[in-house]
Amino acid sequence: MTDTTRKAAVKTATGAAPAAPVPAPAARKHRVWRGVTPWLFLLAPLALLITFTYAPIANMVAYSLTDWDGVSPELHYTGVGNYEEIFTRPELFEVFWVSGYYLAASALQIVAALYFATILSFNIRFRNFFKGVLFFPYLINGVAIGFVFLYFFQDGGTLDSVLSLFGVTTDHAWLGTPVSANTSLAGVSMWRYLGLNFVLFLGAIQSIPGELYEAAELDGANRWHQFRYIIAPGIKPVLTLTVILSISGSLSAFEIPYIMTGGATGTETFVIQTVNLAFRFNKTGLASAAAVVLLLIILLVTWVQRRLVPDDKVDLV
Structure with missing residues (x-):
């Protein structure tokens, strides 16, 4: 009996075809x-x-529990003594008030970047040119930006010369008082990082299907309605990311103020203070503890922000 005849006989007897062979594992x-x-x-x-x-984070935590000066081969275990010093010396935490200037500048930066990204996502003239203009500052080295704006804000410098063209004369030292200096530095930081947020928002907006805009226009929606009901919900994950980056960047501002003022005139940030503790006063253990505290603060802020604004899946259809 052949295989075909045998299968037919089995099918006739049972009323069903034999099961397919199970592949070998x-x-x-x-x-x-x-x-x-x-x-x-x-x-x-x-x-x-x-x-x-x-590994560096683990080493930093280990050094924060010692009195190492960064030079000596010997170090002594001090436990949480460095952390107690940080939380019992108010002057070590007063520098966080300077971060408020950068936080306010970050809020304005997000609004400006979202505005330009929304405008340039539509079909307007010279939009590629304006995209390059907005993103170009982010490509420049931070040290170069610091030196350029150092001459920009000096007495009789570029800013005073431009203001004099409009009949505005001032002998104000832009980097001479804590308020004006921190405002100027925060403005420079805002100008530099505007391009990063702009590109993030622009990429998120362009990832939204074009059919949604066409359907909205057929329904009579104007640009504001398209932004409110299509763009804003569609870029929510990216907006959450930019807020986290802005808060963490405001708390850890270093490059621009360190180059332009070195932390003088009330512009010292927490990171500049940590660097001075480690390399100027040879308190590497205390500086490591300060760095750990800053890391924990950023993680805590990020966790709270994620709890308040969960990263839900966006469905515009």
């Missing part, structure tokens, strides 16, 4: 390799992440 060697292969691809990035991120 993969060999154990193949299953092992299938599970190990993704980790082989992740081996190099994980090694770099551990070497240049988590």
Whole structure:
């Protein structure tokens, strides 16, 4: 009896076709390799992440529990003494008030970046040119920006010369008082990082399907309605990201104020203070504790922000 005749006989006797043969399970060697292969691809990035991120953080936490001066080969364990000093010396936390200037500038920066990204996402003339103009400051080195604006704000410098063209004469030292100096530095920081937020918003807006705009125009929606009901909900995850980056950047401002004023005239930030503790006063243990505190504050702010604004899935359809 052939296989065909046997299958037909079984079908006639049981009233149903025989079940398809079950494929043999993969060999154990193949299953092992299938599970190990993704980790082989992740081996190099994980090694770099551990070497240049988590290992330094672990060393920083270890140094924060000592009185190491950064030079001596000997260090003594002090426990939480450095943390007690940080929280019992008010002057070490007063510098966080300076971050308020950068936080206010970040809020204006997000609004301006969202405005320009929305305008330039539509079909207007010279929009590619304006995109380059807005993003260009982010490509410039921070040290160069600091020196350029140092001459920009000096007495009789570029800003005073431009104001004199409009009949405005002032002998005000823009970097001479804490309020004007911090306002000027925050403005420079806002100008520099505007392009980053602009690109993030522009990419998020352009990822929204064009059919939604066409349908909205057919329904009579104007630009404001398109922004309110299409763009704003569609870019919510990116907006959350920019808020987190702005808050963390405001708390850890360093480059611009350090180059332009060195922390003088009441412009010292928490990071500048930490650097001075480590490299000027040789208190590496205390500086490490300050860096750990700053890291924990940023993580706490990020966690609170994520709890208040959860990253829900956006569905515009």
